Amino acid sequence: xxxxxxxxxxxxxxxxxxxxxxxxxxxxxxxxxxxxxxxxxxxxxxxxxxxxxxxxxxxxxxxxxxxxxxxxxxxxxxxxxxxxxxxxxxxxxxxxxxxxxxxxxxxxxxxxxxxxxxxxxxxxxxxxxxxxxxxxxxxxxxxxxxxxxxxxxxxxxxxxxxxxxxxxxxxxxxxxxxxxxxxx
DNA sequence: ATTCTAACCTAATCACACC
DNA sequence: GGTGTGATTAGGTTAGAAT
Numbered sequence: 001x002x003x004x005x006x007x008x009x010x011x012x013x014x015x016x017x018x019x020x021x022x023x024x025x026x027x028x029x030x031x032x033x034x035x036x037x038x039x040x041x042x043x044x045x046x047x048x049x050x051x052x053x054x055x056x057x058x059x060x061x062x063x064x065x066x067x068x069x070x071x072x073x074x075x076x077x078x079x080x081x082x083x084x085x086x087x088x089x090x091x092x093x094x095x096x097x098x099x100x101x102x103x104x105x106x107x108x109x110x111x112x113x114x115x116x117x118x119x120x121x122x123x124x125x126x127x128x129x130x131x132x133x134x135x136x137x138x139x140x141x142x143x144x145x146x147x148x149x150x151x152x153x154x155x156x157x158x159x160x161x162x163x164x165x166x167x168x169x170x171x172x173x174x175x176x177x178x179x180x181x182x183x184x
Numbered sequence: 185a186t187t188c189t190a191a192c193c194t195a196a197t198c199a200c201a202c203c
Numbered sequence: 204g205g206t207g208t209g210a211t212t213a214g215g216t217t218a219g220a221a222t
Contacts, residue, residue: 028190028219048212069211070191077214078189111200111209131193150209152192157209160194 024133031071035061039071047072047081050107066149114154118144122154130159 031039038061042049049057049072051065058065114122121144125132132140132155134148141148 025191025218030190030220051210067190071189073212073214074189074191076212106199108199108210113209134191153210154208156193160196161208163194 024135026134029063029067031061031063035063039068039075043072043075043079043081047076051109052107064149066147066152069149112146112150114144114146118146122151122158126155126158130155130162 039057042053042057046053049068054065054068054072057063058068061068122140125136125140129136132151137148137151137155141151144151
């Protein structure tokens with residue numbers, strides 16, 4: 001068990017994401033002008049749509065919600081916009097904007113709760129390959145009955161937490177070594 | 185070749201349940 | 204109060220398609 005985790009950790013550092021993760025991406029979606037028009041319009045109104053807003057958009061332009069999310073992420077990164085992503089500055093004060101009550105920052109996707117068997121499947125897959133391509137992710141998603149986008153997020157989070165865990169371990173080891181050296 | 189941008193990544197953080 | 208973990212963000216990289 002422990003050595004399997006080490007194996008995956010070694011993969012994480014030895015094989016760069018570029019070589020591993022990008023060998024099987026999802027095929028690039030090309031939005032039609034009509035779709036783009038709607039997306040751009042929505043972005044100009046609100047660069048930070050909540051989950052329900054993104055879902056609405058997804059239905060409206062007949063695309064997956066995950067693609068909408070990626071599109072907004074990319075758009076925010078490249079085009080300037082006015083809003084601030086900061087936490088709600090005015091908690092108790094309620095400004096005169098009753099219209100947008102849906103997307104007031106707390107409109108997130110409902111947290112998906114994985115069953116232990118689903119987690120086991122994901123963990124097993126992670127030890128085999130921490131950077132699954134689109135095919136593997138779709139297969140996993142199908143197998144455990146969860147959207148592929150959730151599988152992708154799960155792998156991202158797991159890699160991130162493995163990295164910080166591993167970094168902490170290194171720091172602790174270094175700290176101990178320094179202490180020993182000074183005491184000697 | 186260059187340009188544009190979807191897909192993907194990391195790092196940090198939020199949210200929220202649980203203890 | 205901390206821990207665990209799914210969801211979101213900023214910001215950077217990779218790669219496919221159009222120019």
